[in-house]
Amino acid sequence: MVTTGIVGYPVNANARPELIQLYKRTLDELKTKVPEKAAYRQSVEAFTTHRLKIAEENEDIASIEKLADAGQIEELISQAQEEIKLISKMAEWKAWEPLEEQIPPRQWEYFKKAPSTE
Numbered sequence: 001m002v003t004t005g006i007v008g009y010p011v012n013a014n015a016r017p018e019l020i021q022l023y024k025r026t027l028d029e030l031k032t033k034v035p036e037k038a039a040y041r042q043s044v045e046a047f048t049t050h051r052l053k054i055a056e057e058n059e060d061i062a063s064i065e066k067l068a069d070a071g072q073i074e075e076l077i078s079q080a081q082e083e084i085k086l087i088s089k090m091a092e093w094k095a096w097e098p099l100e101e102q103i104p105p106r107q108w109e110y111f112k113k114a115p116s117t118e
Contacts, residue, residue, distance in 0.1 A: 009074040016055060016064065019073060022080035023052035029087045038096035044083060051076070 002011045012018060026048045034041040054067045061073050068076055 004072055004074050006072065006074070009072070009078070012074050012077060015061060015073040015077060016059065019064075019077050019080065020052065020055050022077060022084065023048050023055065026080060026083055026087070027052070029084055033087055033091035035096055040090055040095060044087070048080075048083070 004011055027045065030041050030045055030048075051068050051070075055064055058064050058067065065071070065073055065076075070076060070079065
C-alpha cells in the first residue's frame with residue numbers, strides 16, 4: 001500500500017496538476033481581491049510564483065518536493081488550499097487599510113529586546 005506517511009494526508013495520484021492549478025488560482029485570487037501594493041499580496045505572489053515555476057518545470061514529484069522545500073506534495077497542496085481561504089479572509093478584513101484607531105504611543109515597546117551586556 002502506498003502512503004505519504006503522514007496521518008490525514010492520503011497519496012494524491014494527480015498531485016502535480018492539482019498543485020499547478022491551485023497555484024494559478026492563488027495568483028488569480030490575489031489579483032482580484034488584494035491591492036497590488038499590499039505587502040501580503042506581494043509576499044504571497046512571490047512565493048507562489050516561485051513554487052509554480054518549480055511545479056511547472058519539474059515533472060518528478062520528488063524534485064518538486066526538494067526544490068520547494070516545504071514538505072511533501074500533498075502538504076504543498078494543503079498549504080495552497082489554505083492560502084486560497086486566507087486570501088478571502090484577508091480581503092474581508094482589508095488588513096492593508098490604515099487602522100481605524102491609532103495605536104497608543106509606545107504600545108509595542110515591551111517587545112524590544114534588552115541590549116546585550118556582553
